[in-house]
Amino acid sequence: MHNPLVSILIPVYNKASYVAEAIYSCLHQTYPHIEIIIVDDGSTDGSWDIVKNYADRYPDRMKVFRQDNKGACAARNKAFELSSGQYIQYLDADDILAPDKIKHQIKYFEGSGEEDYVVNGRWGRFKTHIHEQIDWGPHPSICKDLAPVEWIIAGHMSQTSCWLTPRYLIEKTGNWDEQLQVNQDGEFFTRVVLNSSRVLFCDQARIYYRSYLQDHSISKRYRKVEAMHSYLQTIFSLEKHLLAREDSPRTRKYLSSRYMQFVYMYYPQAREEVQIALNKVHQFGKPDVTVQGGKALQLIDRLLGWRIALTLRFLLRYRAYALR
Incomplete structure (x- = not known):
């Protein structure tokens, strides 16, 4: 399939200070065939107003949904339910996609959304703005194509937004575990990886991962x-x-x-x-x-x-x- 649709799924909870940056990075992807699905998880800080304003301005590119507070995993599961894309891009509401992130990774796929492999990329940690000096992850041991078990036992983290995943693999893997309070993304993508045939690495695909001060450590x-x-x-x-x-x-x-x-x-x-x-x-x-x-x-x-x-x-x- 030429020009497959990529669904960008964003859970939002009280990220009024940052969510506009995340949305902007999605709207300005150089790969144009995207839809943005945002699930507000009961925000109380004005995040919903920001999200709704963007959705009103870009009704052909965005779908938004509001629910009572159930946690980020529940919001991601709902966003996937509402999505239509052959490929899935998760994004946290305080992180940022590089403009060509999806363009670089989509080239690894045939376009059907039924491939049994997944593509990872690079992440860089920042605190205030993306023009800071950034050390790029992940660990060198997983900056290459690997078989799934080799990727897992290397023992190093990736980041939620680094992946571009065929819809088929997510359907095969199942939902995010809504009972977990920590390491939700690690648990979910461990299952994704182990359900795949291989993990490919795209060095050009980059995301910016916001790092907080000590009280959020x-x-x-x-x-x-x-x-x-x-x-x-x-x-x-x-x-x-x-x-x-x-x-x-x-x-x-x-x-x-x-x-x-x-x-x-x-x-x-x-x-x-x-x-x-x-x-x-x-x-x-x-x-x-x-x-x-x-x-x-x-x-x-x-x-x-x-x-x-x-x-x-x-x-x-x-x-x-x-x-x-």
């Missing part, structure tokens, strides 16, 4: 009890889908390492969940990770073991590591 979000439970659920999901694709020494070692990272993050709290993760480590074999921290922490780990090292870290930095 990932580490603080992961200190909530509900987030801890969600994080463990994402590793369970990884285990299920990775072993279904390949049950081998290398996938088992990778899973052991992921469970051990969970232990390092939450010990000496969450004793029940930590024990579940340790049981998985024993099931899958020796992990390939060590305690992350300064030289003193790593020395204590080597001399006295990770349990004592992490207990001391918790006692000395209780406010930073306590679950809430």
Whole structure:
């Protein structure tokens, strides 16, 4: 199919300061065959007014929908339901697509939307504006074409908006998990990748990923009890889908390492969940990770073991590591 339609799906919740930039980056894509689907997830800061204003100005290019607050995953699922494109571009409401992002990636496809592979690209982190000096991700180990399992066990993140995905693959993968509070995109795209035949990399396709100050940091979000439970659920999901694709020494070692990272993050709290993760480590074999921290922490780990090292870290930095 020539000139296939690409649906850009944007969940919005209280992003009045940024959503106009995101929409602008979509409207000014050099690939013209797009539709923009925006689901407002119960915003209270004026985001809906901005979104509706754009939709009134570009009725042939935008569809908008408003719902009660259900979370970003529910908003993405609704946006996909409303979309028509053969290819899907997810975009968070505070991030920005480079003007030629879709043009570069769409060339990798035949146009049917029924391909069984996915195309990744580059992301750059910024705080205020995209003209800052930017270090471009992802990690070099995934900046190339890879088989799905190789991509997963490389162990490095991509970003939600980097992907361009055939509709067929998303239908095969299923919905975003609306119960998760953290790592929703990692869990979803792990399933997408493992349902694909290969992961292609487009070096020219770029997106700008907005980075916040410390009070919005990932580490603080992961200190909530509900987030801890969600994080463990994402590793369970990884285990299920990775072993279904390949049950081998290398996938088992990778899973052991992921469970051990969970232990390092939450010990000496969450004793029940930590024990579940340790049981998985024993099931899958020796992990390939060590305690992350300064030289003193790593020395204590080597001399006295990770349990004592992490207990001391918790006692000395209780406010930073306590679950809430």
